[in-house]
Amino acid sequence: MQTIQYTDARNKLNKLINSLDENSEPIIIVGSKGRKDAVIMSKEDYDNLVENLYILSNPKWIKSVEKGLKEIKSGKGKKLNPKEVLGI
Numbered sequence: 747m748q749t750i751q752y753t754d755a756r757n758k759l760n761k762l763i764n765s766l767d768e769n770s771e772p773i774i775i776v777g778s779k780g781r782k783d784a785v786i787m788s789k790e791d792y793d794n795l796v797e798n799l800y801i802l803s804n805p806k807w808i809k810s811v812e813k814g815l816k817e818i819k820s821g822k823g824k825k826l827n828p829k830e831v832l833g834i
Contacts, residue, residue: 747771747772747773747774748771748773748774749773749774749775749776750762750773750774750775750776751775751776751778752775752776752777752778752779752781753778755773755775755786762786763786766786766787766788766791767788770787770788770790770791772785772786772787772791773785773786773787
């Protein structure tokens, strides 16, 4: 993961944002003058992270996913598309 000092990040913000589109690697911005360190990442990566944390925080969903994976491995399960899962 790339790190950059706060002042450099401020001066190169446009370039940093463009680099997120190219490689999706978060960038650590090292704070200065009492500022905390920060991380800059693409909105898509952030949304995926939040969604995964939400799913992993629900034990029922984890059990359901594990059960489904076992069923698929044993040939008993059926793969559904997202619309089928959501009943749309």
